[in-house]
Amino acid sequence: AQSVTQLDSQVPVFEEAPVELRCNYSSSVSVYLFWYVQYPNQGLQLLLKYLSGSTLVESINGFEAEFNKSQTSFHLRKPSVHISDTAEYFCAVIPGYSSASKIIFGSGTRLSIRP
Amino acid sequence: SQTIHQWPATLVQPVGSPLSLECTVEGTSNPNLYWYRQAAGRGLQLLFYSVGIGQISSEVPQNLSASRPQDRQFILSSKKLLLSDSGFYLCALTDRATEAFFGQGTRLTVV
Structure with a gap:
């Protein structure tokens, strides 16, 4: 069965510091990978995605994530x-490329920025 | 592009009352539709998943039910709400397996 693990439930960092949010997945088939962001009391918004091609993908606000197939990871960095x-x-x-494939989410990481 | 309409934004209901949350989508056909719940400070819990009209998969046993009477309509219901049904409810869709789109959510408080 497929699963997604986000290793850190909370990550506190200081403003202007670098950050890495970790994500590992388990799947017996090829996958599409995504990072979503949720601001308070709002729905989720797509931040970036990996479908194919270059394993390094970037968002418009400076985040990037790298697909590592051997480590089954898709860590988010800024x-x-x-x-x-x-x-x-x-x-x-x-998982898989069927239109019936179900999206599977990790448990989330709360990023808090300290001034 | 795909759009999800979800209403109401907030809802306060007494224990034992019925519930009906509606989600409608635009800009796509035959999407996969999802209902998620977030309890305070918790992650996403998948409640129901639908691949077509009348086809509903329940992910967890609970006090809720879902229906899909039309291709672009997904309804979450309860006959009698419990305090534990409080939370933030999100409707989502995927189509052609490329990404998920979310509604803005409904904040349900059962009192």
Whole structure:
């Protein structure tokens, strides 16, 4: 069975410091990989995704994630965080390439930025 | 592009009352539809999953039910709410397996 593990439930960092949010997955088939962000009392928004091609993907607000197939990981990084990055971040996979494939989420990582 | 309409944004209901939350989608056909719940400070709990009209998979035993009477309509219901049903409810869709889109959520407080 497929699963997604986010190793850290909370990550506190200081403003302008680098951050890494870890995500590992388990799947017997190829996967699509995603990071979503959720601000308080809102739905989830897509941050970035890996479908194919270059294993390094970037978002418009400075986040990046790298697909590592051998380590089954898709860690999210940002070299310098801002207060506005405070949110909950969810890693997700869609296993297989069928239209009936179900998206599977990790348990989330709460990123808190200290001034 | 795909759009999800979810209402109401907030809801306060007494214990024992019925519930009906509706989710409608635009910009796609035959999507997979999902209902999730977030308890305070917790992650996403998948409640129901649907791959088509009338096809509902329940992920956890609970006091809730779901229906999909039309391709782009997904309804979450309860006959009698419990205090433990409080939470943030999210409707989502996937199509062609490329990503998930979410509604803005409903904050349900059972009192």
